[in-house]
Amino acid sequence: MNEKPNNPYTAGPVVTWKMTKEELEAYLAKHPIIYREELKPSPSYQMDKWA
Structure with a gap:
């Protein structure tokens, strides 16, 4: 049982x-990096509020 x-x-x-x-x-x-605007965080999401 060890x-x-x-x-x-x-x-x-x-x-x-x-x-x-x-x-x-x-x-x-083969695997391009595709930037999509809809995947950006919304302006209301701000990390400075977490500090």
């Missing part, structure tokens, strides 16, 4: 990706 408890909130392993410049450009060509 099993580790299954805790879903513990941190898992960290995987580091290393890409060359050419691989990054190919990835961005």
